[in-house]
Amino acid sequence: MKTLQPEDYLPRPAIIKEIITENSQIKTFVLSFANPEQNTDFSYQPGQFMMVSIPHCGEAPISFSSTPARKEMIRLSVRKAGKLTSALHELQAGAIIGLRGPYGKPFPMDYLAKRDLLFVAGGIGLAPLCSVINSCLFNPDYHGRISILYGSRTPEDIAFMGEINFWRQNPDVKCLLTVDQGTSDWHGATGVVTTLFSQTEINPEQQTAIICGPPMMIKAVISELNEMGFGDDDIITTMERHMKCGVGVCRHCHMDGKLVCVDGPVFSLRQLKELDVMEIK
Numbered sequence: 001m002k003t004l005q006p007e008d009y010l011p012r013p014a015i016i017k018e019i020i021t022e023n024s025q026i027k028t029f030v031l032s033f034a035n036p037e038q039n040t041d042f043s044y045q046p047g048q049f050m051m052v053s054i055p056h057c058g059e060a061p062i063s064f065s066s067t068p069a070r071k072e073m074i075r076l077s078v079r080k081a082g083k084l085t086s087a088l089h090e091l092q093a094g095a096i097i098g099l100r101g102p103y104g105k106p107f108p109m110d111y112l113a114k115r116d117l118l119f120v121a122g123g124i125g126l127a128p129l130c131s132v133i134n135s136c137l138f139n140p141d142y143h144g145r146i147s148i149l150y151g152s153r154t155p156e157d158i159a160f161m162g163e164i165n166f167w168r169q170n171p172d173v174k175c176l177l178t179v180d181q182g183t184s185d186w187h188g189a190t191g192v193v194t195t196l197f198s199q200t201e202i203n204p205e206q207q208t209a210i211i212c213g214p215p216m217m218i219k220a221v222i223s224e225l226n227e228m229g230f231g232d233d234d235i236i237t238t239m240e241r242h243m244k245c246g247v248g249v250c251r252h253c254h255m256d257g258k259l260v261c262v263d264g265p266v267f268s269l270r271q272l273k274e275l276d277v278m279e280i281k
């Protein structure tokens, strides 16, 4: 592990340039560093996260939903969960927040670039996958096919419609949505996200599956993918644990000998099977 420098712990001021309301619980914050030089020097990879802070409200890890490939500003999509995220949701464009990072191991983008990809997401779990999906779509060397299966609780809970509409214009992308509970004006699929497997092309020889969502969903999806013949290296997911430092010092995000902040948050099923974690038990 690299020797930590003081700047690894110091939040840098960042300006909220734009706020996109994805649904009643999720907002996407478009950000740039207040010091323009820091924007030029900054780089990150899909799957990594930033520690986001507001003075007196705390700090929390949030994954990039933007892609470095699109040369856009940093996008962080945040679900209102507790003190920090509720305070973030109260802010307006122009407000300053603290950012430190990027931290964590990213998705194996070089490997994914050679594969067809099956993304399975629930709720806010689509946020880090937006970064991977758009990185592939903006990579001229990526020629695979992309399937995206996205589950939400109700039609009003469907987030990232801007991205979904963008993906649906691409003939190499198939994006299917489902909701747990429909409404009278919902004409799409109803049921848990795994019910969408029957409507999409499954080819474990060619495909790698990338899953992100609540623990129960991850467990159910992994179980079905295993039954369909996906190998342990071709099932990749992200783990969430409460985190304090983000840099492997406090060990708050300990997971059976591994630290989510530095060994993850991205793990293959092969790596998870060596650990005692509830998501795959």
Ligand SMILES: Cc1cc2nc3c(=O)[nH]c(=O)nc-3n(C[C@H](O)[C@H](O)[C@H](O)COP(=O)(O)OP(=O)(O)OC[C@H]3O[C@@H](n4cnc5c(N)ncnc54)[C@H](O)[C@@H]3O)c2cc1C
Pocket (backbone or CB within 6 Å): 049, 058, 059, 060, 061, 062, 063, 064, 076, 077, 078, 079, 080, 081, 082, 083, 084, 085, 086, 104, 124, 127, 128, 239, 240, 241, 242, 243, 260, 265
């Ligand atoms: C690597 C990583 C990436 C993430 N990316 C995103 C993202 O892109 N978008 C997003 O919205 N969220 C993301 N999260 C989740 C986010 O960091 C948490 O929801 C965070 O706790 C919110 O902070 P908060 O202060 O608002 O809420 P908290 O005050 O932390 O409360 C959130 C919930 O956790 C409970 N809680 C608080 N402390 C503990 C504890 N020590 N042990 C158990 N439960 C506790 C609270 O009761 C409450 O229900 C990510 C988490 C990780 C680890």
